[in-house]
Amino acid sequence: AVGLALFALFCAALMWAAWRALRNSTSPLASGAVASLAAFAVSSGASAVSFRWFGSGLMFFFAAALVTRFALAARREPDSAKPEPHAAKHTPYASRLTRRAAALAPRAAMFKPLRLPHALARRGHALGLAAALVVLVAMCVQAASVVLLAEAQGSADGARADSLYRSSLAVNPLDPATHYNYGVWLLLQKREREAVPHLGYALARGFHTSTCYEYLAGAESNAGQTEAAERTLAEGARVYPRSVFMRVRHASALARLGRTQDSELEMRAALLLDSRAARGWRWLIDEDIDAAIAAARRDPSVPMPGELQPEDAVFAVLEENERRFPEAVTSGWRARMRNSTFLRMP
Template identity: 30%
Template sequence: MALGAGQAHRAHQRAEEKAVRRRRRMWLLCARPSPRSGAPPVRCGLLLLLILLGGGAHVVAQSSVEAGLEKLRRGEYAEAIAQLRAALDMDPARAAEGLITAYVETGRYEDAERTARDVLARPDRALSAGETARLEMLLGEVLLTIGRSEEALRAFDRALAREGWPGAIRASVQKGRVLWQMGRVEEARELLHRLCARALAQGLRSAEDLTWTARALAYLDRPHEANDLYAEAIERDPSFREAYLQAGELFVEKYNYAEAASFFRDALRINPNCARAHLGLARSTRLSGGSDALAHVQRALAVNPRLVEAHDLMAALLLEVGEVEAAERHLAEALRVNPHSLSTRALRAAAFYLEDRAADLDEEIRRVLSANPRYGELYATLAEFAVFNRRYPEAVEFARRAVELSPWLWRAWATLGVNLLRLGRDAEGREVLERAFAGDPFNVWVKNTLDLLDSMRAYSETITEHFLIRMAPSETPVLAPLVAELLERAYALLSERYQFRPEGPIIVELFPNHEDFAVRTIGLPGLGALGACFGRVIAMDSPSARPRGSFNWASTAWHEFVHVITLQATAYRIPRWLSEGISVYEERRARPGWGHQWTLEFVRAFGEGRFVPLRQLEAAFLRPSSPEALSLAYFQASLIVEFLVERFGFERLRLMLALYRQGERTEGVFQKAFGMSVEELDRLFREQVK
């Protein structure tokens, strides 16, 4: 679809080779004696001296600025700053632009603002109208970065009051961005529509104009046209890094993470110290799990320790594994740079939500919406973290609020539709997903889910007292009675044992194709699990989805029904480790041979210290280092549950569920249920295992 990473890299290499040849020609021109005079070589030195004594100061300034800009292009920021500062008096416009850029790239925003204002305020400055406008634009970008939106808007307006200068398209797009962030969405759209119509009609000459017109098209949901202009910009100037960065960001937004990563890697070939490129790679690899995303965001922060977007992403990664305190430190760093960053405050609201700090959450929501009443991203962020923590009913409510505020937020429509399906509200969920796909046909999760729903129209349904069971018609005659009997027996035994009757009917879907189960669960093929539970809906492989003898469907169904109990009994607030631990524990209780058992590998893991501390067990489920580590986490969690029941009694386990339902955090649950801290109980557990 876009210019490939290899093509772009080759074009970049060709441009570098041409630049080297140009530099060589310049050197030969200076060194070669005049062919007509026959004068000795000393006259070249005399001529150079005369030039320097006359108008040659401009040549020196130009040489110094070019050297500084070349350092800047390569990411050698300290050297670039030193050389460009030295050239400020001789070539203030170009030196200032490079210096401001270097300061911004390294997070020295105050120095960037000071430089722009100082040069603009010089009474004797030799700036043209276009140079003045460009410096006003750069000032506006700095002010936008540190959250001074009104001042940024005035700077962009001052820049755009002048006409016909290089960069006017960029300034217009940045003005539209400010208006959008302030909630003046219709005004921003109108500005960008006019800009695109005018720019495309007049023709675009420079890579910069092509790139920023593409950004305007991306804002207007015209990604194909934007992609074409990014490719043209790269072809026109393969060394123009901004085109790679923005193209990569577009592909991240449209879920093509592999192609996005290729653009960011191309940007790093131009400048290996580009913080935005490292941040882009972190976003591109985030969904793949592992440590890649974390490593890339750390590299971005090493270059620019004050990059707000990098602190936001680091906070999000930490919130995903329950490390709220560490996440809040990164959010505090981001807010020190930009106290009005709405994305940062949305993540801060998510941190408050995950800790059930209702008053703080309400205050953060009020603060965000007072700044931008149309900022649906706030609720979209809350919805995503609700999903990540399996609070599906709340995810639906958050996502619904997001699309009310921002009807163009197709990601939130997708979240709403998928989680309506997880609550068993199929008709409404399908309708919402159809709307999400119409708005953003690039969302592969939505497309896959809609395709699956189409194929499931042929599934047969079996209705029992507490369950609605769906499966392929070919499997129904034999399998449906067996599944129905097992689930009703599980319901009778476990609802009595836990003294809780879950809300129903409970929908159970069995898929003869494992990839269909994966799509039903996460929207993509490739999931390694056998079953999944969303509180009122269970999805799982049927026996024919796996090779004969490799899969116990009855044990899986029992395991998933236990999740129905624990999720609903705790109002979806049970930690994952405890929920999985109880499910595996109840598997073992139900029938010999079910559930994880002691193996030689598990014995070796305990002896080698690979049982993780109890406080880190949640992260072992959410971000396992390997499939083997995840299997060990399941087994360890089930042993902890078994230990709690044997040491303190089953009533204490039921008390834990009640405390989570009341909003207690894990530390409070352990204190109230067992009278000890998490660490103290972990120590007792390990002594028992020995």
């Protein structure tokens, strides 16, 4: 409760500062800083990734510092904007430069540096330098982790890719993006049990699209953790109550656990949202892609798998189904796609 109250106070202070900055400053930098804060707030409301990303946090506080500076300058401006007594004494024959200097004198007074004792000033410089070095080291570590991650994603050698992923995590073990990409890679390598902790770490730290929930649930299901998979999908359906895909996937997980009544209730909710998409997802999840394509050709009320949204969730389901339908890996739609890809290679 205390943390929530302090967070609300912090947000209220930023909103007040933004309002004062926009009201009293005509500088485009002020409106740009306020727009940056607004964009950051919107993106953080959709996903926590932007707030957890180190570079985004730095930019947020930089923009907040600019907004606060403009707000405080605007607050001091009315008192200091009064003309000096000597300003009225200028004659029409005074030089333009003198009049300009007199007009700017009150504003310049606002920016007079604070006089600090020499020892305190030296400590302040040392502290600023130390903070800059800490930021530099942190950014270098982050850059090294990102480079290793990119090399791992581009490597065709499984052993080398695994080593690069591990090296990236060794450099920055707190990066959820590396955990997520490594978890998906492990899932594609059929190492589901190893993938579960990495995907769970990423899901708990901002990677929570419906496809992220499906990847974790698929890894848990294929690793034999069916109850954990159902809990993951139940959370996903709670976070995205209007997602037809999440509802149908959860209904399927409940049916596999023998909870028929709960499964029917969840499927009914999906049908109410979009009956056509719900039927298409159920065919794809329970019977795999070849049966889903055949059903769509027979019945116009069943969409083709390519019509389902989100599109990346279709591939996540197909990856999970390869464990349940091993014969489908080398036949049907997958075989046709593999052959067409091979024929297009130079």
